[in-house]
Amino acid sequence: ENSGTQNVEFLHKFNLHKNSVASLAFDKTGSMLASGGFDTYIIIYDIVDGASLYKLLGHKDIVTQLQFNSFSYLKSDKSIDQEERIIQSKKSRRHTDMLISSSKDASIKVWDLESQFCAQSIMDTNLKINCFSIIANLLITGSEDENLRVYKCGIKQEVDQNGHSYLSYAEFIGQIAKNSGEKTVEISLSPDNKFILVTSAHGQLDVLKMNTEKDIYKKLLRAEKRMARKRTHSEMEEKDAEESKAVIKVKVDKEKIKERVVDGDFEVKYLFSNSHSLEIPTCKVRSTQVFPHKKSYMIISSLHSNDLLAYSLNIDAE
Structure with a gap:
């Protein structure tokens, strides 16, 4: 047995x-x-x-x-x-x-x-x-x-x-x-x-x-943190995108623009453009009077597109 x-x-x-x-x-x-x-x-x-x-x-x-x-x-x-x-x-x-x-x-x-x-x-x-x-x-x-x-x-x-x-x-x-x-x-x-x-x-x-109630609470807390990080990342991307699309606007006060007539031993260069081409003529010296100031004047104007066009007057007394 x-x-x-x-x-x-x-x-x-x-x-x-x-x-x-x-x-x-x-x-x-x-x-x-x-x-x-x-x-x-x-x-x-x-x-x-x-x-x-x-x-x-x-x-x-x-x-x-x-x-x-x-x-x-x-x-x-x-x-x-x-x-x-x-x-x-x-x-x-x-x-x-x-x-x-x-x-x-x-x-x-x-x-x-x-x-x-x-x-x-x-x-x-x-x-x-x-x-x-x-x-x-x-x-x-x-x-x-x-x-x-x-x-x-x-x-x-x-x-x-x-x-x-x-x-x-x-x-x-x-x-x-x-x-x-x-x-x-x-x-x-x-x-x-x-x-x-x-x-x-x-x-x-x-x-x-x-899952216990404690486990569920931890899961919900982790999920909320992930969502918060995603929201922050998304907001930063949206902000960067808006800044990249922004157009800088410069307001020109016409009252402050004054005509200057300059005589002296220096060259005056004018730069004008209504397109993407540039022409730079040279003026001959007419007087030996020295202009005491060293200033530059610039007017920034916006074209019909988002491109910017600058007219500048440079005075070099040296």
Whole structure:
């Protein structure tokens, strides 16, 4: 006899499903077992006593996954009065509060194990639900497409169209797009709940990180800094572009322009241009009188284009 099998003891045998079992789940105490089958049944067992307790009926196709879960009231939900909270908190539940199931009938169901009925049925897609996983207060489901659907878990009081109040346990909040366009096969979590592992058809594995509020704040802060740097860089480029396009305008005060008649031992050069060509004539000396001043006068005038034209009178007494 193999010594490795001496530590294993056979306890019970259950044969209540009509055909194959598709999913299994233990509660947190390890004493209660739930099984979901191809026959659409969910069966609850007592492992210690080796007895089946009851069946949960409601799904119309294969039950793909099961998980026990305890729900708490949402802190933001102020619609539930204090008396109702006290009543709910005093209720004694065996093992755990709720059981969540998914099925290829495109539905997710939340089962009340005390009353043995379906407390909520979520059917907001027509795609088969292959798997799901719960991380913190989020329920993440995988279907036949490239998206993961995310629900927020928590007890919240709602009112239907007829004005009747009821309790809601899961609310859809959004989708996560995978890199793969294939159907989701399995969703797993790392032990620290920081990473979500998603396997898809044809062997692709997506690794997603679960960000905390602190992580999200850091990401937003870094994004804001990047945007601020981009805005500053863009403003500087716009300023440089405006300066390069600017036309310098010189205002000439005609009252200050005076005609000068000069005699002396120097040359007077006049430069006139109404085009891009220049002519520089030379004047002969008519007198030996020395002009005592050393000044230059310049008038800057703008043509019809953006080019500038300068008329200058240079007086050199040397």
